[in-house]
Amino acid sequence: MKRAKKALKAAGIGLGVILVLVGVFVAWNWQALSAFPTLPAGYEAKELCSCLFVEGRPQPECEAFIRQDVVPIDGRSFDMEGKSVTVTALGNTRRAHYVSERFGCVIDAAGE
Structure with missing residues (x-):
């Protein structure tokens, strides 16, 4: 059970990092993306x-x-x-x- 909780926590952190990176990319390239x-x-x-x-x-x-x-x-x-x-x-x-x-x-x- 502990192993499943650790895996779920790691997946959540990984997903959070990916979302932050996508947000930074969109903010950095907003002018090109909005065109x-x-x-x-x-x-x-x-x-x-x-x-x-x-x-x-x-x-x-x-x-x-x-x-x-x-x-x-x-x-x-x-x-x-x-x-x-x-x-x-x-x-x-x-x-x-x-x-x-x-x-x-x-x-x-x-x-x-």
Whole structure:
């Protein structure tokens, strides 16, 4: 019985140490971690814009090319006349628009 109590106490201390280390890691890297939710929407908007307006591929081909199953995409909208793509993922909406043949597509600053 004493051996079981010692093992349980050691496991509790080990778990506590792991939780403290995870907390320190999150606090130390908070700026980078908090930026993550905007990345999937921005990435997909930029890639779709480049595929459509720089490479000139058809929309279904571009959507198949950029398809990924890691982060769910909530919505996409295409403005063919304005040459822009808007994507929503993880509650964040990002827009990329075509600038020129030389510069291709750029992601709009947040809030634009």
